[in-house]
Amino acid sequence: MIDTLWLIGIGTGSPAHVTGEGMAAIRDASVILMPHKGQGKDDLAELRHRIIKASGSEAEIVPFDYPLRDENLPYLERVESWHDEIAKRWHAASDKNTPPGPVALLVWGDPSLYDSTLRIAQRLVPKPEIRVFPGVTSIQALTAAHAIPLNDINGPIHITTGRRLRDEGWPEGVERVVVMLDGEAGFQQFQSEDMMIWWGAYLGMQEQILDRGHISEAAERIVATRKEARARHGWIMDTYLLSRNA
Incomplete structure (x- = not known):
């Protein structure tokens, strides 16, 4: 179960885009959920790993696979269903005997701008305490x-x-x-x-x-x-x- 969720903006590709506050949050998190977005996007995961290493974090890194959208559904229904499934995978990943403490997600860009991480977080039951660490936007x-x-x-x-x-x-x-x-x-x-x-x-x-x-x-x-x-x-x-x- 996720009691505390930290959403950390990591900019658009440079480790230097992460703020000092964001780096401290990565270092202090107990668990970091690591999305795998499929073949051809391994460099996105690699960048996240470089940022985590640069922060000095000793958090447990827990991978999870990103679901695919159902292209047969109407657009809004497709996105809603996709978000529901992502939330389920966050829960499943964080329930695998992970240590207590803040669970972090490293969000590409900034969690507040054309990103659905905050909306997905609202689907978690029970609702965790959510904190956002802003990052550089595209x-x-x-x-x-x-x-x-x-x-x-x-x-x-x-x-x-x-x-x-x-x-x-x-x-x-x-x-x-x-x-x-x-x-x-x-x-x-x-x-x-x-x-x-x-x-x-x-x-x-x-x-x-x-x-x-x-x-x-x-x-x-x-x-x-x-x-x-x-x-x-x-x-x-x-x-x-x-x-x-x-």
């Missing part, structure tokens, strides 16, 4: 890598997903949009507009790839880069910023 890593500000002077910023961008188009009332979780390169729909894109994949990792430019000349190049990188690594995480006020 948005921060993207703007830092390109050395650009996130917003225009006194300007709003809109953060959305690739799915919503494709289904709903450009959000009203904003000049800049950050897009996350876009497996379909939704920026291609704006190739006819005078718009800038700042794109990055594997942000913070040694494999980091960056590109920038006007959509009309950069879109095709970024799509080709994504395809090649996914084939080489077996997975890809990327984020981008679009601006109509270039």
Whole structure:
């Protein structure tokens, strides 16, 4: 049973992204649950192990396999069912004669931004005491890598997903949009507009790839880069910023 759950943001690929507070939490945790996300994503687990080693932690590391989503279900039902199963696997992993004390999960990026770890934690019964240790987000890593500000002077910023961008188009009332979780390169729909894109994949990792430019000349190049990188690594995480006020 999980009495105390620590959700520790570990940034987007660099051990240096973990805050001092996060490192102390990793060091003080009794158990660290280690997700295995399937073939081709072993480098994600390897990064977590490097961070744990750097912290000086002596926690018991308990692996668990991530379930697959049921693609036959409608989207929201599919996600709900998936989250239920993940929560069950957390419980099963932490019940295997693990030592008492805080159970930790190392969360890619930050637990508060387009991440469902907190929602999954609410499914645990009985509900544990939850503490969050924030980490560097992919948005921060993207703007830092390109050395650009996130917003225009006194300007709003809109953060959305690739799915919503494709289904709903450009959000009203904003000049800049950050897009996350876009497996379909939704920026291609704006190739006819005078718009800038700042794109990055594997942000913070040694494999980091960056590109920038006007959509009309950069879109095709970024799509080709994504395809090649996914084939080489077996997975890809990327984020981008679009601006109509270039």
